[in-house]
Amino acid sequence: MSGIINSAGSKSGIIGETTMRYEEGFFTPTWNVSVSGGTTYGYYVRKGNEVTIYVQWNGTYSGSISSIQSLPFNLDNASAGYSAGMTFNNSSGTGGISRFEDTEWLYTGSIPQASGNLVMATGSYVTDSP
Amino acid sequence: MSLTFNKLEVVSEFNKIQVRETDENGKYWRRIVYPDMDVSSEVQEIQDKAEELWTDEVKSAWTTHKAEQEAKLKE
Numbered sequence: 001m002s003g004i005i006n007s008a009g010s011k012s013g014i015i016g017e018t019t020m021r022y023e024e025g026f027f028t029p030t031w032n033v034s035v036s037g038g039t040t041y042g043y044y045v046r047k048g049n050e051v052t053i054y055v056q057w058n059g060t061y062s063g064s065i066s067s068i069q070s071l072p073f074n075l076d077n078a079s080a081g082y083s084a085g086m087t088f089n090n091s092s093g094t095g096g097i098s099r100f101e102d103t104e105w106l107y108t109g110s111i112p113q114a115s116g117n118l119v120m121a122t123g124s125y126v127t128d129s130p
Numbered sequence: 131m132s133l134t135f136n137k138l139e140v141v142s143e144f145n146k147i148q149v150r151e152t153d154e155n156g157k158y159w160r161r162i163v164y165p166d167m168d169v170s171s172e173v174q175e176i177q178d179k180a181e182e183l184w185t186d187e188v189k190s191a192w193t194t195h196k197a198e199q200e201a202k203l204k205e
Contacts, residue, residue, distance in 0.1 A: 025150075025158025044160065072160035074141040074148060102199050103164070129141040129148055 020048045027053070027072040032104075035061045044072045052124040053105075065119060068105040075100050076128035100125045133159055135173045144192045145183040147176060165192040 027042040038059020045052045051073045099106055105123060133151035136158070141148050147163040163169060165188055169180045 025160055027160045074146055130139050
């Protein structure tokens with residue numbers, strides 16, 4: 001709590017303020033599969049210790065995508081496996097349950113290669129970084 | 131796109147180096163450098179921090195941890 005209470009007892013300034021870290025920016029996601037071409041886009045918003053990431057990619061890959069790597073902030077392992085949600089969209093369909101594990105964002109299934117690939121995902125996790 | 135080193139933070143028991151850089155528009159870019167990575171092409175600040183913190187013990191612990199994680203994920 002912070003603020004100023006003057007001698008007359010009236011309130012001024014900010015009462016009950018909690019300083020919360022906020023940051024937004026970009027990162028370059030990598031994948032568990034070989035990729036070529038396309039545009040990779042990674043955006044993050046950090047509020048306090050919560051990090052939300054948005055990923056989009058439209059290149060060509062071989063195999064099936066099952067994880068996104070190169071997270072922007074370190075994952076708090078205490079929250080691993082609990083703090084994720086993900087949706088993939090491509091011409092093969094959408095949806096999915098996912099989780100974060102240490103350095104990776106894992107999809108419980110896999111996203112098969114499809115024509116007109118557009119992979120989009122968003123999810124949140126807790127970081128233990130300062 | 132050209133990125134300029136902005137700051138680093140050390141995280142976790144494995145002394146991962148979390149790096150923040152800025153682009154020409156002042157936007158932030160984030161990435162994490164792990165103890166098994168080659169830092170020879172990184173800026174001097176990162177190389178110095180890696181040299182300081184990434185002892186053989188830390189590198190070994192990270193390698194073991196990674197292997198354990200990969201094995202766990204395959205289960």
